Amino acid sequence: MRARGLIAEAERLHSHEFAAALAAAESEMEEILPGHASEEVRTLLDAEETRVNEALLLAEILVPLIAEKINLARPSTEQVSVRAPAPHPRASARPAAVPRHRDDPAPSIADLIDGMLGQENSAH
Amino acid sequence: MTTATLDKPTLSAQPASPPPSDISAPRQPAAKTKIVLVGFDFGTNKSCLLAGSAGSTDIAVSKVIPTVVGYVKDGIVDGIIAGNARVLFGEDALRARLHVKMVAPLREGIIADPDVARDFLKQVRALADPSGTAEIRAVIGMPANAGETARDDVRRCAQGIFDRVLMIPEPFLAALGYREDSRVGQPNYVDPVTNSLFIDIGGGTSDLCLVQGVFPSRDDQVSIPFAGDAIDQLMQEELDRTYPNNGLTRLRVREIKETHAYVGPSRKPLDVKVILSGKAHQLELGDVIGRACNTLVDKIYPALTTLIARASSDSVVTLLQNIVVTGGGSQIRGLDTVLQQRLIADGYEAPKVKLAGHDFQRYVAIGALKASRAARENQWQVLLDCRKVSAGPPGPPSSPAQLAAG
Ligand SMILES: Nc1ncnc2c1ncn2[C@@H]1O[C@H](COP(=O)(O)OP(=O)(O)OP(=O)(O)O)[C@@H](O)[C@H]1O
Numbered sequence: 141m142r143a144r145g146l147i148a149e150a151e152r153l154h155s156h157e158f159a160a161a162l163a164a165a166e167s168e169m170e171e172i173l174p175g176h177a178s179e180e181v182r183t184l185l186d187a188e189e190t191r192v193n194e195a196l197l198l199a200e201i202l203v204p205l206i207a208e209k210i211n212l213a214r215p216s217t218e219q220v221s222v223r224a225p226a227p228h229p230r231a232s233a234r235p236a237a238v239p240r241h242r243d244d245p246a247p248s249i250a251d252l253i254d255g256m257l258g259q260e261n262s263a264h
Numbered sequence: 265m266t267t268a269t270l271d272k273p274t275l276s277a278q279p280a281s282p283p284p285s286d287i288s289a290p291r292q293p294a295a296k297t298k299i300v301l302v303g304f305d306f307g308t309n310k311s312c313l314l315a316g317s318a319g320s321t322d323i324a325v326s327k328v329i330p331t332v333v334g335y336v337k338d339g340i341v342d343g344i345i346a347g348n349a350r351v352l353f354g355e356d357a358l359r360a361r362l363h364v365k366m367v368a369p370l371r372e373g374i375i376a377d378p379d380v381a382r383d384f385l386k387q388v389r390a391l392a393d394p395s396g397t398a399e400i401r402a403v404i405g406m407p408a409n410a411g412e413t414a415r416d417d418v419r420r421c422a423q424g425i426f427d428r429v430l431m432i433p434e435p436f437l438a439a440l441g442y443r444e445d446s447r448v449g450q451p452n453y454v455d456p457v458t459n460s461l462f463i464d465i466g467g468g469t470s471d472l473c474l475v476q477g478v479f480p481s482r483d484d485q486v487s488i489p490f491a492g493d494a495i496d497q498l499m500q501e502e503l504d505r506t507y508p509n510n511g512l513t514r515l516r517v518r519e520i521k522e523t524h525a526y527v528g529p530s531r532k533p534l535d536v537k538v539i540l541s542g543k544a545h546q547l548e549l550g551d552v553i554g555r556a557c558n559t560l561v562d563k564i565y566p567a568l569t570t571l572i573a574r575a576s577s578d579s580v581v582t583l584l585q586n587i588v589v590t591g592g593g594s595q596i597r598g599l600d601t602v603l604q605q606r607l608i609a610d611g612y613e614a615p616k617v618k619l620a621g622h623d624f625q626r627y628v629a630i631g632a633l634k635a636s637r638a639a640r641e642n643q644w645q646v647l648l649d650c651r652k653v654s655a656g657p658p659g660p661p662s663s664p665a666q667l668a669a670g
Binding site for chain 2: 248250252255258259263
C-alpha cells in the first residue's frame, strides 16, 4: 500500500487492524505458552522486519547495477544524443516520475488507473 | 464478470405492480443481470457516448450529442413537438429551438446546472440501455485539473442513473482512445500512452497533458479556460465594434468560426455572407477570425513548453515527435503548423505536431470505453442512490469498491 502511495491508509491499517490482530494473536498464544506469548510474537516480528529490510537493501544495490548492464547491452543507435529543448523560464525539470523507455512494455490500463486512484488518495 | 456484486436494491428495476405469481413472494429487489459499460465524454458543447455490454468488444451505441436540454415552452400546440414530449435533448432540442427553453448543463467543462445535467444523464442512460434494467458502469471524462467539487457534482448528478462510475481526466482518455492497440509493440510505433503530449481544445477549456507511461500527475496537466467558446466571444465583441447592430447570434458566430477558423498570417480578404434583417450582406472577417483564433495559440503555447520541459532528456526527443492536437479546436486551420513552427523557432529538436484526425470528437469516449473494459472491480466507485436505498435494506457491497452516497 505504501508503494502505491496509500500511505495514510497503510498507517491506519498498521495502527488499528494490525495492532488488533497482534493483540488477538498474543492473547491466543498466552493460553498456549503462558508468560512467553508477547516475547514469542515480538521475536517473530523482528525476524520478519529484518528480512524485509535486507530485501529492500539488496534491491537498492542490485537495481542500479542491473539497469547499467541493460543500458550497456543496448545497441549504440539507441543512445540518442539529445539536444536539450530551449529552457522555459517557469519550467522545472520533471522530478519523480521516471519516464519509461520506449521499448518498455506498455503499462496495463488497470495499472494506470491504479496510479490515478493512488494520486487521488494521497491528495486527500 | 458476474452480477454477484450488483445486489443493491433498485426500485426502478421492479415492475410497478408485481405480476400475479409474485404476489405472495416477499418483495425482493430485482437483480440486474446485465452490465452495460459506458464511455462518456461529457463536453460543454458536444458529448460523446459509446456503450457496449461487459464481456464483449462490440460497441452497441455510438453517439455524439450536442450537450443541451430543451424544455418545451408552455402553450405549444399539440403535434408541434414529436410525441408531445416536454423535454428534448441534443439535436432534437436544437431543431425545436423556437419552441423550447434551451439550457446547457455545463460551463467550461463542469456542471453549471445540476438539475439539467441530471436530465441529460437520464437521456444518456436511456440511450445506453433502452431496456432500463442493466447495471450501468460509466467512465466519465473530466477536464484536466477538475477539482473535488466538480467531481462531486458529477457523482451527485449521476446517482440513481449510473450504478458505478470512474472519473478520468479527458486528455489522458484521448491518448488512450487515440492509441492503436493493434500496433502497440511494433518497432516504429510510438504508443501515445507511453510518450506523448495531448492538446485537447474543447468548447470551455483547452487541456494539455503529458502522458509518459505512468498516470499523469497534476503537474503533468494544464487546463486553460480559453477554448472555442472564448474565441466565439472575442469574435462577437470585435464584430459588434466593427459592425454595430449586426444582429448575429452567438450560434451564428460559432457557425462562421467553424467554417472559416484559421491561425497564422492574415487570410484577408475573407468575405462571409450573412443575412441581416432578411437581406444578404458580405462581411470581410479575415482579421476578426484570425485575431480571435491566434489568441488561442498565445494562450496554449506557454503551457505546451512548460510540459515539454517536464520530460526527461532521454524521452523528450520522442515526445517532440508525438504532440497531438484533438477536440473541436483541432479543426482550426493551420493550428498544427503554427504550433510546430513556434517550437522550431524556439530551438526545439525536430518537433512534430499532429492533428488527431477525423475521429477527434470520439477519442475521449473511446478511451473511456477502453478504460471501462479494463477497470478492476475495486476501481469503480459505487453510487448509492439514497432514494432507492431508503426503500429497502441495502445489500452489502461484496466488492471493496469505494462507496459514494449522496
Ligand atoms: N471546424 C471547426 N473549426 C473551429 N472550431 C471548431 C470546429 N468544429 C468545432 N469547433 C469548436 O470546437 C469546440 C467544441 O469542441 P469539443 O466538442 O471538443 O468540446 P466539448 O467537449 O464540447 O467541450 P469541453 O471539452 O470544453 O467540455 C466548439 O467551440 C466548436 O465551435
